[in-house]
Amino acid sequence: MTTRSMLALALLVVLGGCLPHVDVDESLVRSPRVIAVRATPAEAAPGEAVSLEALYVGPDGTIGAAVIDWARCDARLPLAELGPINPVCLGFEDPLLVSQGLGARVDGTISREACRLFGPDPPPAQPGEPAGRIVDPDVTGGYYQPFRVIEPDDDAIVLAEVRLACGVAGATQAQASELRQRRRPNLAPRLDLVFAQRADGSDALVDPDVPLEVRVGETITLEAGWPVCPLEDVCGDTICGPDETLTTCADDCRTARGCEGAERYVRFDPEARAIVVERESMRVAWHTTAGSFEIERSGRSGADDSTYAVSRWRAPDAATTAVLWMVVRDARGGVGWTERRIVVVE
């Protein structure tokens, strides 16, 4: 052992202690479960109807016909609760759980009080007391209506959220007005391309309908790409960006359109007390029925202009057909996914 190695070991034990290995393979689908929930539209106003769809998968692939139980939860989150949802939402029955139906895809509605319960509007005042504390936004300035989902096979509970189209808290009237003008509803992202690169350097576009063929034990690099969104507003690109209006670019903004990639958006920065323009980060969760992903989650931060996420998938040691799902999530709660099949041969 070199001096450097000994020194490094000493430092490691002094500073780091010993970390256990308690990781699990989050990518491998061993049993039926929900791995994503998509809302359409991805951002909805109080009282608005939304279509909720779960990606329910099993070891054999996507399970299309599943009796999934949906409920909207209208319970506010106490400050003392550090989880994402009020614990009453994790129950099976509660007055604050409003059923949204059964199935892999249901039509639900956003609570009419959503912006009071989960957003920037003051909650209903108690008799004799002033209005209560508003809810803080997330880092994108967003607020969310929670939903509770019960999987059909094991009654496992899954949480889902739909981004709310609410106002803003803490801003001046001028800022609030500007935000209303510049804010564009989020559009759920889409993965449109999946590339596979083999160890020999050859690559291929993986077609949704034509399974890719690999050898047992082979490792391939996968890239999942999403549409390119403009980094700055250009009138005529068919996308109405935050710096464009009907007045400045009627062609783009006559019909509000977004981008299914990493969109630019505006938010109110509570620290700087200013309106700032941000770009969505994009995350991809990799799932498979066989083999294993070297990187189970990957993505790009808002500062990264790249439009794809990368992982490496190792084929199992026996011939089979693996189903791969790539679920993309943008920073504002939008969700999309795509599915590919890989035939593993001897």
Added chain:
Amino acid sequence: MRVHPERASRALTLASSVAFASSLVAAPIHAQETPPTETHAPSGPQLTRAPTLVTFVPAEYPASERESGRAASVGVHVTIGVDGTVTEAVVAESAGEAFDAAALGAVRQFVFTPAEIDGVPSAIRILYRYQFTLETEVVVQPAALRGQVRARRGRTPLAGMHVTVTLADGSVREARTDEAGRFAFEDVGEGELSVAIEGENVTRVLTTETLAAGESVDVTYDVTVADPDEEEEEGDDLEIVVQAPPLRRAVVSTEVRAEEARLVPGTSGDVVRVVESLPGVARASAGTGNLIVWGAAPDETRIYVDGVPIPRLMHEGGLRSVIQPDTVRSIELVPGGYGASYGRGLGGLVSVRTETPEGDGVHGALALDLLDASGIVRGAVNDDVRAAVSARVSLIDLYAAQALGADAVAYLPIPRYRDGQARFRIALGAGESLELVGMLGSDQFQRGVPNADPALAVEERRYLDFQRVYARYTRESGDGSVISIVPYVGFDQRETATSNGEVRTSVGGETILAGLRASYRTHVTDWLSIDAGLDAEVSATTLVRRGSIGFPAREGDVRVFGQSPPDQIAADRWSAVQIGIAPYVEGDLSLADGAVHVVPGVRVDPYARSVSRRIPLEGDAPALGAFRQDFRVEPRLSLRWEPMPELALRGAVGLYHQPPRAEDLSASFGTPDLPLSQALHAVLGATVRPTETLTLELTGFFTAGDDLAMRSASASPLRAQALVASGNGRSYGAQALVRQELFEGLQGWIAYTLSRSERQDRDESAWRLSDYDQTHVLTAVLAYRIPGAELDVSLRFRYATGFPRTSVWGAVYDAASDRYTPRFGAHNGSRVPEFVQLDARIGRRFEVGDVRLDVSLEVLNVWNQANPEEIVYAPDYSARGYVLGLPILPVLGIRGEI
């Protein structure tokens, strides 16, 4: 066997002079009976070195009283000058003219080592009781002078004592006592013999014996044996009454001197770290450096250096203290029930007393080990003026990148710290001194865990810098009163920030601190001492916080290690000015001839607070500030009863308050109008001292706090009320301490604390374990310094129950964030497994020319016990494991001094 009155009187004059302590009427304060573990709470000037009698002159038994043969006791007020000579002797308690004159004649010839108040040679007045009593049997036999020399305490024979007899003809005979302490001079002839006894650790004593022709006398001399290492507390024959005694405000405390602490394994020579091993202190999780005393939260225990508050005791990671060890004189921990001079804290009190090192000329020392390097330069211009400058800087960060690589450094929590002091002390006159001190500490800590998923990348950053400048003026008047004034100013800068993906949370700010601690202590009468003072503290804090309200975590949060904070964010920038000006007064009533001490005290603590923002900022609306004032009266009472010198029974009760932290006064993240929290402390204990160096203590305690700031449990809390003063807390238990102070090279202690710390989030909720509960904490420290070999070996064994944790019984998949959310069992219903560790240390001192080298090797976790420090879970909470603490780790340190 018969008694010869004249000889008996002379022999007993000697014996009674050296054996008075157990037989005399107790005076208000018995310095030599003060258990080292039972010292007063930190405050103003204190007797730090008792005068030791170095020249004893026996009193002649008055001839006029020989026929009566009666016992007599003369109390003499002896004023000892700064040079140790007796400047004045006045009879305080008369036993008749003859006895008074004899006693005064002898006492005026005494010579002492100078007393020291706060380390300064000072004039002092003591009550010396010269007793002419008949306690020892003298057997007269013909033909010789025979006898035995015994230790006064325990009446054990003393071997090797040098006994010199000067015969009537001027010839000198010498003898050494045998194993039985006996000596014999045969055929010494008639007449008056001068007898001198001296030996190791025994003050030279003189007496005379008159023998008739053909007569033999058998005498017994009981002498006091002083422990050379304990001379300031044990090495005198005196019953000392400091005229302005420091009041015993704390009935339970543990004080460790720096030289004792240095030997404790695990401290790596950093003496302040010995606090971790004291009774009542829970074992902090590795790397935190938190100080948890009697189950109180770390920020409820106040930390003082010379009476000046500092924000932390340990550097980041808990590897080092923030105070350079060469300037530390002692560390005292008072877990509760302390007196009226301290407040603003619900928990315990840690007081570090520092000093400007003594010594002639200019000296320096440099220490080096794996973690850091430190050094000190000290010098003295003359006897009155001395100064010191010290510094310490971490080294890990300098070579970690080269040793581990830049990527690894990014992962690891590598502490970067430094601290330093500059000190200047001037003696203004007899008993009067001024010390100017500047100190600083700085910590930086940063690590990051990159991830291909931007939402899973984690970064963590913390820093804390603090500076303090203070002056310490001390004046001891000739009448024994003591004035102490410590004005101080300080500045703190700190920030804690984390990034969990794109959720960045941070809280940081600056605090300007100013304060004054002043006390006047005087002895009003023989039975009453008064300590009155002022404890003023003003702080102005400006804070900036952004991110999740759930970070940083608070006591009572239901969460697990590694769990991401909520992703909802807010931001606030606010300032808070808090003023506390607390006058206090305490009296020490000495009753039953000093066997009972009643120390009532009261502290009047008016608080005023101004917060810049009452409600969260809305648009461009102007900020509306909040002002609050509270007035609290804090009564304190302690009792001490010493039915016999070896036994003390103690009790204390007091009320304590703590203002909210400035961090909790945010309109967005906290509550600007939070009230004071308060706590009641009750302590009951007993101390037994079977020997002069062995102490056994048993202390029961109960603390009850209320109005503790907790997160609002309401689903719709009002604005600016994220925290509510709804929490209640209680801690109760007992601690036992068996402590052997330095005795023939051996020292150590066994401390065991059995406690339970509970919290109630709201009045209607059930009591639960506090996050800081540790049922059992056992610490055993044993150090042995091999006499003459400059070698010391020591061991430390620790056992501690693990901290409570909330168990996880499942998880819910959050499809929105692609993360799992744990489902919790009973709040703090489980624990981290217990901690067991043995540490060892061996140190050797070398003299190389003018350089003194101290080389030490510490081996932490000798048997390589796998100690779980924290529970970690798999991302889906389907599996769990433990973060383990340090494996066996040898640490070599070297320190050179010139």
